[in-house]
Amino acid sequence: MTLGAALGLASVVTPSAAWSWSPSGSIAGAGTGVDPQWVWDDEIDQIMASALDNGQVPAINDAILPWVNNGQAVPSGLPPELAAFLQREKQLPAWADMAKLRRAANFNRKKDMYLFFLYGLGGGIMSTVIPREAKSVYWSAGGADMQDRAAKTFSFGYDLSDINAFETSGQFLVTSNKTRLVHAAVRHLLPQSPHWKAVADETIPISNADILVTFHSTGTFAHKKMKEWGIPMLSADQDAFLHSWQVALHMLGVRDEYIPSSWNAAHAQSAQVLTPILGLTPEGKALAEVLLGLISQVDLGVTRGFLNEFVRYQLGNEIGDWLELKRDYVSAGLIRVGWPAYIAFREGLLPLVPANFYLFDQLIKAIAMAFLNRGESGLTTPITIPTGNRAG
Ligand code: HEM
Structure with missing residues (x-):
């Protein structure tokens, strides 16, 4: 069974519109006008292809x-x-300031x-x-x-x-x-x-x-x-x-x-x-589930409903619905009132710690614990070059 069939989804393919962004708004100030979807990174692409082929x-x-x-x-x-x-x-570009x-x-x-x-x-x-x-x-x-x-x-x-x-x-x-x-x-x-x-x-x-x-x-x-x-x-x-x-x-x-x-x-x-x-694919739906699952499994009192609603708050209900993020209207209400208060407090515009402040702090900790794998050594997870693809 394909991933799409397993999830009961048809892959949504959206054709991209023609490239008409003007290079006059770019760092270079001018350009060929070639659509960047046909531009890759030729020199390093060839070097890495040959390194992979030669083991x-x-x-x-x-x-x-x-x-x-x-x-x-x-x-x-x-x-x-x-x-x-x-x-x-590894040098900065000449225009870097x-x-x-x-x-x-x-x-x-x-x-x-x-x-x-x-x-x-x-x-x-x-x-x-x-x-x-x-x-x-x-x-x-x-x-x-x-x-x-x-x-x-x-x-x-x-x-x-x-x-x-x-x-x-x-x-x-x-x-x-x-x-x-x-x-x-x-x-x-x-x-x-x-x-x-x-x-x-x-x-x-x-x-x-x-x-x-x-x-x-x-x-x-x-x-x-x-x-x-x-x-x-x-x-x-x-x-x-x-x-x-x-x-x-x-x-x-x-x-x-x-x-x-x-x-x-x-x-x-x-x-x-x-x-x-923007659109829904079986792969995207599966990835979103994994990512949100990893955050909500950190046991800091952040519920999956709160997480779903904070994603909806940031990205809108259309995307929330595509990903079938279950609604939690109590959390949605808390976020609608609590997030602006959280910002106002952090920016020094509110004298008192707002109610539910801790929920947002706990969420930050949960995201950090799920993904910011720096451990006690303070070292970053090293980036390594893959030698194959996902098996299936
Ligand atoms: C790997 C960042 C754009 C697909 C990585 C890694 C980083 C990164 C840090 C290394 C981590 C790892 O090995 O997993 C970025 C940034 C981007 C960008 C900052 C743009 C601002 C993209 C785009 C795509 C993409 C546009 C695909 C359309 C991938 C894939 C890997 C990767 C497939 C390899 C994962 C593996 O090891 O199998 N990217 N990326 N990235 N990125 Fe990106």
Whole structure:
């Protein structure tokens, strides 16, 4: 039986609209106008394809394991073309502005509670209704162990938000390059998966467009929600926050002609590439169930009903209904009143701790315990390059 039949679902395939976002709103300021769904990451894709075909990946994984900090040299023992690639690509782009990146780090620290909810719950569950992402994640090797995969993805957000992210002592330049290698490997592996091929509407996954979509489901979504929720944000902070994402997209191999140069341009791009493609797939439904199950099984008094309603509060009832998140109207009421009060208290606009404050704090702890697998050592779950796909 197929996964879709098992869940009683027909896969929803939404054709994407033609690409018309203007490169004048990009970092590069101009471009070819080529639709980014046909753009991948050619040089590293070829390097990783040949490393996989020649059985070199386990040795590469051993070599990159101790490579963690931005200031560390590219490890020895790598195929020469990979070492040369990393040597060049671990540098920040010429347009990166360290002052803005430091400001972004401070902003991330001040807003970390909101970002935690927005990335961890809103963005995380939104990724399950992005059909191409859900199918890739489900059918790649990591899809079989979502707790581990979510922990690794969290480490990306964690390293990006860290106060030292872009400094010599930080880790983001290494984490983003490792991620780029994993994505390149997945582009070679997934087209060999009969399961993925049976459901995919593309021949090679993780195009530049797909990565932009993920940015909009996390960074752009967080910006939109924080504005909607009335969280005070200086315009220089908003700029800096965008800048850290611009650098992140560049480090993940997105061409500068597609990277939005302003929040207005980003929201316009999001409306074009993200909103119309949201849809339900059997893979996405299964992934959402696993993710929400992992959070609600942490025994901190956060009920599954509360969790379902907080997802609905962030993403809306249409997505909540697709995922068949059971209603809990008492929790929905608590969130409608309690969340704005929680924000007001955190922003110093309410003198007294609001009732039910603890529920949101417990939820943060539950998400952290489910996914932020840093343990006592403080070490991130290492990102490793997969050598195969999910078996079935
Ligand atoms: C792996 C982050 C976009 C599919 C990873 C990993 C990170 C990451 C940190 C390594 C963790 C791991 O090995 O599981 C990101 C970020 C993105 C992005 C920050 C964009 C802003 C995408 C997109 C897709 C995708 C658009 C698919 C359409 C995958 C897959 C893996 C992966 C299939 C490999 C999982 C495995 O090991 O089997 N990504 N990703 N990612 N990503 Fe992404």
